[in-house]
Amino acid sequence: MLNKATVERLIIYNRVIKELKAQGEKWVTSTDIARALSKTPSQVRRDISSLGRKGKRGVGYNIKKLINDLDSVLGLNDEHCVALIGAGNLGRALIGYPGFKREGFICRLIIDNDPEKIGSKISGIKVESSEGLAKKVARKKIAIAVITVPAEAAQKVVDSAVAGGIKELLNFAPVKIYVPEGVNIRYVDLALEMENLAYSLNYRKKN
Amino acid sequence: MLNKATVERLIIYNRVIKELKAQGEKWVTSTDIARALSKTPSQVRRDISSLGRKGKRGVGYNIKKLINDLDSVLGLNDEHCVALIGAGNLGRALIGYPGFKREGFICRLIIDNDPEKIGSKISGIKVESSEGLAKKVARKKIAIAVITVPAEAAQKVVDSAVAGGIKELLNFAPVKIYVPEGVNIRYVDLALEMENLAYSLNYRKKN
Ligand SMILES: NC(=O)c1ccc[n+]([C@@H]2O[C@H](COP(=O)([O-])OP(=O)(O)OC[C@H]3O[C@@H](n4cnc5c(N)ncnc54)[C@H](O)[C@@H]3O)[C@@H](O)[C@H]2O)c1
Numbered sequence: 462m463l464n465k466a467t468v469e470r471l472i473i474y475n476r477v478i479k480e481l482k483a484q485g486e487k488w489v490t491s492t493d494i495a496r497a498l499s500k501t502p503s504q505v506r507r508d509i510s511s512l513g514r515k516g517k518r519g520v521g522y523n524i525k526k527l528i529n530d531l532d533s534v535l536g537l538n539d540e541h542c543v544a545l546i547g548a549g550n551l552g553r554a555l556i557g558y559p560g561f562k563r564e565g566f567i568c569r570l571i572i573d574n575d576p577e578k579i580g581s582k583i584s585g586i587k588v589e590s591s592e593g594l595a596k597k598v599a600r601k602k603i604a605i606a607v608i609t610v611p612a613e614a615a616q617k618v619v620d621s622a623v624a625g626g627i628k629e630l631l632n633f634a635p636v637k638i639y640v641p642e643g644v645n646i647r648y649v650d651l652a653l654e655m656e657n658l659a660y661s662l663n664y665r666k667k668n
Numbered sequence: 669m670l671n672k673a674t675v676e677r678l679i680i681y682n683r684v685i686k687e688l689k690a691q692g693e694k695w696v697t698s699t700d701i702a703r704a705l706s707k708t709p710s711q712v713r714r715d716i717s718s719l720g721r722k723g724k725r726g727v728g729y730n731i732k733k734l735i736n737d738l739d740s741v742l743g744l745n746d747e748h749c750v751a752l753i754g755a756g757n758l759g760r761a762l763i764g765y766p767g768f769k770r771e772g773f774i775c776r777l778i779i780d781n782d783p784e785k786i787g788s789k790i791s792g793i794k795v796e797s798s799e800g801l802a803k804k805v806a807r808k809k810i811a812i813a814v815i816t817v818p819a820e821a822a823q824k825v826v827d828s829a830v831a832g833g834i835k836e837l838l839n840f841a842p843v844k845i846y847v848p849e850g851v852n853i854r855y856v857d858l859a860l861e862m863e864n865l866a867y868s869l870n871y872r873k874k875n
């Protein structure tokens with residue numbers, strides 16, 4: 462299994478390379494990719510070699526083949542069904558976000574426990590009750606869940622989701638979540654993004 | 669200026685170290701930090717040395733001093749005023765998110781152009797019209813803005829924000845934005861987070 466940092470880099474290389482392909486490019490060098498992302502060409506080459514792909518001296522990588530390798534390793538050749546648990550502000554923003562569908566993530570189940578929301582439709586999908594969450598996830602064979610409930614509700618809904626077969630979770634609730642062996646949970650904290658801006662602002666002030 | 673990847677790592681080291689301090693630890697080694705984040709101790713040491721801080725052989729780093737260095741370099745010793753532009757689902761989720769306030773990011777201005785929202789309060793802050801956005805930002809001396817408007821509105825609101833003195837932007841709108849020299853813009857695409865889950869799921873399937 463590739464390490465987390467390498468996977469994160471391959472994911473963004475994939476984006477850059479697809480943009481270049483959309484601009485009509487047929488070949489891309491490690492320098493092209495590195496420059497677009499403030500990385501070093503050697504880092505890029507090392508990461509791409511972990512796909513088993515080598516570039517041609519002086520020419521670079523064949524864009525079509527490289528994208529095939531990346532999509533194949535990153536699991537982007539398949540569509541992925543996603544369950545969204547917590548149809549509040551954040552949940553609704555994510556359901557409506559075209560970026561997910563564009564990358565093959567299709568929301569197949571929306572869960573909430575607010576009677577005002579249950580039964581309503583969001584982007585054409587009906588909001589269902591968190592009652593029997595495990596069964597609902599299992600019946601639709603969903604493996605990925607996005608957790609956008611309040612902190613105090615998070616562990617319980619994750620337990621039910623995992624009981625129903627969820628293997629991969631993207632958690633937004635600001636709380637540490639226990640998951641059993643064989644289940645992967647990824648945390649998002651957008652405050653981390655803001656801290657990058659604080660650094661940049663602070664650096665400017667002092668220089 | 670430290671490179672982007674180093675800053676991103678220092679930001680998460682800071683989190684890990686603060687957690688350890690909260691657990692009563694006085695010293696931390698590069699191995700402790702590395703283990704918590706699936707990084708190598710040498711990577712951690714290299715990053716921390718860019719702060720000018722050295723560890724004690726066999727003991728590690730003094731946690732209090734290391735946190736001081738990190739907070740100082742990362743600009744986290746000051747509070748930062750933030751303008752939120754686009755008080756829709758995503759904007760509202762961010763305004764209400766305790767993670768921002770905890771790290772010192774205080775929302776001082778909320779902007780929207782929907783007459784139904786203008787004048788209403790979110791987390792005690794009044795939503796103001798996007799009319800005269802530049803002046804509103806300038807009057808409050810805000811340097812950081814979060815952009816959560818639809819793609820088609822993004823460039824225009826960024827232009828006004830920058831005209832009003834915004835220097836750092838966190839952009840969620842799925843569109844490339846032009847900013848002049850001296851202004852920093854950071855993009856968030858949560859689909860990138862989802863792609864990490866796709867990799868993990870795909871890896872499991874094939875192995
Ligand atoms: N990680 C980040 O960067 C970040 C940013 C913003 C918000 N958040 C977090 O995301 C979560 C959602 O934020 P929000 O602004 O959308 O909140 P919200 O209150 O608008 O939405 C929460 C939703 O979860 C539902 N819910 C509550 N308990 C439930 C349960 N047991 N089962 C199913 N649904 C349940 C509520 O009915 C509501 O619709 C919060 O935990 C918030 O702290 C995280």
Ligand SMILES: NC(=O)c1ccc[n+]([C@@H]2O[C@H](COP(=O)([O-])OP(=O)(O)OC[C@H]3O[C@@H](n4cnc5c(N)ncnc54)[C@H](O)[C@@H]3O)[C@@H](O)[C@H]2O)c1
Pocket residue numbers: 553554555557558559560753754755756757758759779780781782785798816817818819821825839840841842856857858859
């Ligand atoms: N980057 C990501 O991962 C990600 C995830 C979710 C949503 N998004 C994006 O974030 C944005 C907001 O999403 P949302 O679900 O909250 O949408 P939304 O429609 O709920 O909110 C948009 C808000 O912007 C306001 N607005 C529109 N034009 C404006 C203008 N000119 N000036 C000021 N305000 C204006 C609207 O009145 C509305 O309140 C969208 O661009 C969406 O694609 C990005």
